[in-house]
Amino acid sequence: MDTKKRVALVAHDNMKRDLAEWVDWNWEKLLQHHLICTGTTGKMVARTLMDRRGNEHGRFDITLLKSGPLGGDQQLGAMIAEGGVEALIFFWDPMQAQPHDVDVKALLRLATLYNVPTAINRSSADFLISSPLFGGDYVPVVKDYKGYVERTLSGLEQK
Numbered sequence: 001m002d003t004k005k006r007v008a009l010v011a012h013d014n015m016k017r018d019l020a021e022w023v024d025w026n027w028e029k030l031l032q033h034h035l036i037c038t039g040t041t042g043k044m045v046a047r048t049l050m051d052r053r054g055n056e057h058g059r060f061d062i063t064l065l066k067s068g069p070l071g072g073d074q075q076l077g078a079m080i081a082e083g084g085v086e087a088l089i090f091f092w093d094p095m096q097a098q099p100h101d102v103d104v105k106a107l108l109r110l111a112t113l114y115n116v117p118t119a120i121n122r123s124s125a126d127f128l129i130s131s132p133l134f135g136g137d138y139v140p141v142v143k144d145y146k147g148y149v150e151r152t153l154s155g156l157e158q159k
C-alpha cells in the first residue's frame with residue numbers, strides 16, 4: 001500500500017512567506033511525499049527544504065510547473081482532473097486581485113469537484129498535515145457524474 005502522496009503546494013506572492021514558514025515547520029513530513037508546485041512557489045519550497053536538508057534541488061521529489069499566471073494553475077488543475085494530485089495546499093491571497101483570477105478559481109473549482117483535500121491557509125494546512133489520513137491510504141470519494149456525462153441534449157438526440 002503506497003502512502004506516498006502527490007501533494008501540491010501553491011502560494012500567491014503575499015502569502016509565500018507564510019508557506020515558506022509552514023514548509024520549514026513541516027519539512028520532515030513533506031519530504032515523505034511527492035511535491036508538485038507552481039514555478040515560483042516551487043523554487044521557494046526547494047530553497048526552504050535545501051536549507052533544512054542540505055540537499056541538491058534535483059534530489060527532492062518535487063515537480064515544478066509553470067508559474068501560476070503563466071499557466072501553472074491550469075497545469076495543476078489538469079493534473080487534478082487526471083487524478084494526479086492527492087492534496088492541495090494553496091495559500092491564496094484574499095487581499096489582492098490576481099491577473100489570473102479565473103485560473104485560480106478554476107483550480108479551486110476542480111479541487112472541489114474531485115474532492116481533493118484542500119487547505120487554503122496555515123491553520124487548515126496544519127489540520128490537513130496532522131491528520132492520520134494524510135499519511136494513510138485514504139481515497140476520497142468522487143461523485144458519480146455519469147448522469148451528467150450521458151445526459152440527453154434536447155434537439156440533438158442521436159439517430
Ligand SMILES: O=C(CO)COP(=O)(O)O
Pocket residue numbers: 010011012013037038039040041042066067068069072073104
Ligand atoms: O499564481 C500562483 C497561484 O495562483 C502561484 O504561482 P507562482 O508559484 O509561480 O508564484
